[in-house]
Amino acid sequence: MKYLDEFRDAVLANRLLASLERRVSRPLRLMEFCGGHTHAILRSGLRQLLPSSVRLSSGPGCPVCVTASSDVDRAIALASQPGVILATFGDMVRVPGGNASGQANSLQEAKSLGADVRMVYSTLDALGIARVNPGLQVVFLGVGFETTAPTVAAAVLQAAAEGLTNFTVFSVHKLTPPATRAILDAGEVRLSGIIGPGHVTSIIGANAWEFLPRDYRMPCAVSGFEPLDILLAITSLVDMVTSGVPAVRNTYARSVRPEGNLIAQQWMRQVFQVVDAEWRGLGLVPASGLAMRTEYEAFDAARRFPLDLPPGREPKGCRCGDVLRGVVEPTQCPLFGRTCTPDRPVGPCMVSGEGACAAFLQYGES
């Protein structure tokens, strides 16, 4: 059965590709916001099958990658405090910060020097660690977009309901629409359309992207993560470019509703407030981050453990910032595949399962 399904997909894909070839009359550059899309595009080989006039640029949609190096430094400092357990998602432990050599420069290194760093798959696991370690402070390093922020909000609400006093969140959560705005405002890459992030949009709703056609005349197609989903989104963007009528199209209707997930949005609003945030590659982006509301300050690691750290530094020679803005491709970084590999990553884009550099290296074309 499965073989037949995939065979049918391949036939359909080839039909779509052939029709794209016919319809694209001028070179187009589209940006896939989401790192999950970058991986799917490279893993399936879609990139090499597209007509040469359709170019794809990867965007800032890798939460680990856009975490500012100063925030990584802060997380390392937090983890190194006595009596603290720092819990976070897997990729985060390997991201290099801006510390001088000789000091721990990733959570993994801090761990090897004695810090208690735990990898978890869900925020609820971090709550569990707090419950069984009442004498220790558990800090959850909350990294991610609108997809993970609601689960972290839910954990904070749960901790409040249980009256846990040893659980805090260091929130470096980020919002995707303001980052997209920042890229368009900077005007460094001439884009013809944006492939909207599927999982994020299932939370914030397709309506959240209406500013793209309205303010920037930029078509947006929200896409799922199967290669065929992405191809459909590309086709829909090409249609809008050709017809000259930009809009938001939802090609991922099986998961995304126009208004999104209202309950998740409610949790986020209850626990977090929108603040300006520092992004790797984009700098300070107005109203693009989530910090804990004062009502929940008892759960705010930033308030419980105030730290005075020097400003962050980017790893030397790393072009992650440019990669995240779609200005260069990973292969244009002089360190790519030479000094920077997934085993010895120089920058975060080579670390993460969603990072563009890691995807280009793992799924190199033959």
Place this chain on the structure above:
Amino acid sequence: MIHSHVLLAHGSGGRLTHDLIHDLFRSYFCSPLLAKGDDAAVWPANLPPEARLALTTDSYVVQPLFFPGGDIGTLAVCGTVNDLAMVGARPLYLSAGFILEEGLPLAQLERVVASMARSASEAGVHIVTGDTKVVDRGSADQVFINTTGVGVVSAGIDLSGANAMAGDRVLLSGPIGQHGLAIMTQREGLQFSLPLESDCAPLNGLVDAMLKAAPTIHCMRDPTRGGLATTLNEIAAQSQVGIEIEESRVPVPEGVRAACELLGLDPLYVANEGKLVAIVPPEMEDTVLDAMRRHRYGREAALIGGVCATHPGRVVLQTSLGAHRVLDMLSGAQLPRIC
């Protein structure tokens, strides 16, 4: 047994050690060679002419000890039996070395030993010698097991990762990814609606059936740690040939696919413990596939690709969309220890 947990004294060589060997190991591993109780197992070396001996060893440190579809004991026997089977050897005897952490519940050890006995009897091998050490609490993680196996390779059989030749076919004995994910989901406490069970199984019976049907098979490998992608890369490098695989022909169970998506893993890199890859001459493809599909561990065997002379040392994957890309060794990703 009077004690409920492993004590340091169980490894001291004294009375408790003796009791443990007698009550637990000998009663489950009922082999006359072990029962003699000498320092080494001794047996007559009557090999048929031209036959050769094969020897292999492996250590098992899996966490959790028990997982859906098996436990560390099943793995410790099947893993070593399969290593022998992959060179075409008929496994005869195993040794078993245990490193036990002080405080391990004896009931758990008994469960592990019972699984080893069950797997050994399915595989038709005897556990004929062993050793037990107990270390301080915290110096080991519950139980570590080492097994060493001896087997006999019949005349005319020559299986090696260096034997793949351009034109050969690449066969896979069944769906991939079950073992690694059964363990990872258990470790992470994840619940899936679709059942995920380890595929852990002794493959010597399947190998025997395949070699009876086609003694000229060039190579067999079990895609354990690093998964199918890593195994194919090893063969391509060892034989200095290219390998081409069609993604849509590789069977991946729905549960594995769903769990992989959630955990951000690629099933091609996930460990298996009851699957094998066979590289066979083209004229033998149907015969071998038939023989595989008649065996219980090869029912879903499939042709997944072929060997070519271009791009030696590299594996190329034809994706389900029809594009081609390099299928590399896994770099970077950190997976929990699973075997």
